[in-house]
Amino acid sequence: MANPTSWLYVDLNTISENIKTIKNYIGATRLLVVVKANAYGHGMYPVAACAVESGADYLGVSSLEEGIFLRKSGIKEPVLVFNTILPEQAEDALNYDLTVTVCSFDTVQALNDAAAKMNKKAFVHVKIDTGLGRFGVLPEHAVEMVHIITANFKNIYIEGIYTHFSLATNESITRKQFNIFLSIIKELEHQGYKIPLKHVCNSTAMLNYAEMHLDMVRVGNLVYGLCPSKNLKISNPSKIYSKIIFLKTLPKGHYVGYGNRFKTRRHTTVAIVPFGYYDGLELFISQPNGIWDSLKNLIKQILASFGVITANRTVKVNGIQCNILGKISMQSCIVDVTDIKDKVFIGDVVELSARRINLSHSIARVYHKADNIFLVDKAVSDEDEVNLSHGTGQRSETSIV
Numbered sequence: 001m002a003n004p005t006s007w008l009y010v011d012l013n014t015i016s017e018n019i020k021t022i023k024n025y026i027g028a029t030r031l032l033v034v035v036k037a038n039a040y041g042h043g044m045y046p047v048a049a050c051a052v053e054s055g056a057d058y059l060g061v062s063s064l065e066e067g068i069f070l071r072k073s074g075i076k077e078p079v080l081v082f083n084t085i086l087p088e089q090a091e092d093a094l095n096y097d098l099t100v101t102v103c104s105f106d107t108v109q110a111l112n113d114a115a116a117k118m119n120k121k122a123f124v125h126v127k128i129d130t131g132l133g134r135f136g137v138l139p140e141h142a143v144e145m146v147h148i149i150t151a152n153f154k155n156i157y158i159e160g161i162y163t164h165f166s167l168a169t170n171e172s173i174t175r176k177q178f179n180i181f182l183s184i185i186k187e188l189e190h191q192g193y194k195i196p197l198k199h200v201c202n203s204t205a206m207l208n209y210a211e212m213h214l215d216m217v218r219v220g221n222l223v224y225g226l227c228p229s230k231n232l233k234i235s236n237p238s239k240i241y242s243k244i245i246f247l248k249t250l251p252k253g254h255y256v257g258y259g260n261r262f263k264t265r266r267h268t269t270v271a272i273v274p275f276g277y278y279d280g281l282e283l284f285i286s287q288p289n290g291i292w293d294s295l296k297n298l299i300k301q302i303l304a305s306f307g308v309i310t311a312n313r314t315v316k317v318n319g320i321q322c323n324i325l326g327k328i329s330m331q332s333c334i335v336d337v338t339d340i341k342d343k344v345f346i347g348d349v350v351e352l353s354a355r356r357i358n359l360s361h362s363i364a365r366v367y368h369k370a371d372n373i374f375l376v377d378k379a380v381s382d383e384d385e386v387n388l389s390h391g392t393g394q395r396s397e398t399s400i401v
């Protein structure tokens, strides 16, 4: 696929600069770069390799499968698996030298047995639930758990202890969670336990509360330019592109899209872009959030059926914002290019905005590093070179009436 019609362009230089900016900010604190969920859509292996090259001390993933994928791709650095694993996955965790999050004795027992068989130590991080209600032991059991693991499971090494905030933008909630964590650490230290990696911060907490950095921070969103940062110079490393594959002019009064949600009010030139909700665009023009939002959506829908464009759903065609009309299809959307129709051609590149994390695996990831543009997502293509020129050079205007 040397000529993809849709692709995510990822500038690895920018990711690297973001990581270096974060490292500079945290000083001696270690940095775990989160590459779960296909590196928030950017492609797990290229981002992980870039993170390691840029000085990440640790990588973080959600599932054991993701950790194994990193190992099979050749990543040698420490990898922490955030989700707890099933006892039957203990052997895999050890075979691939993955650090496991533990919060139950079933898993600890399975890891210990597997480690004893292999004559090695299982590295674990104990997780404490200080308020999220997800993984982790409740605070009142945390000290006891560390005690029991240390006393009874000789092939387990507690390398870390951590918690995860439920709403890092809220200072009082976050401080409450942090204080619970600190009191456990104090009690453990009082009892003589020394756990090298104590960590609590995600991106937002790292930015807002310097005193919570402790031994390591776990940063995802910020690496990808996905969270606001007043004090750090962080850039967006990626853009989503597609190409116009069909153009035509509809008469006034013609419906556009499934469900007849939109009706043209004038001669309307539409450009069809092969990118829909399967690829990662939101199905609805906007998701309602509460009753007022639903009401506003209803009004917008009624207006749309009279051809009034109220939704601010746009794509950039040759740098100019154009509206998406009607409902987004599974693998295409319909864009109004009436006002720029003389300057629009089949094959023209369109820039879309969508949540990168929701981007389909089938969309090519194209990486820019130094001066090379190359495609390394082997799941999509086995070619290294990619041609991103505007179309084939044989532009067709015949379909513009």
Ligand SMILES: *Cc1c(COP(=O)(O)O)cnc(C)c1O
Binding pocket: 034, 036, 082, 164, 201, 202, 203, 204, 218, 219, 220, 221, 222
């Ligand atoms: C996803 C995740 C992070 C990263 O959070 P960001 O807000 O993206 O920085 C950190 N820790 C855990 C446990 C996570 O699951």
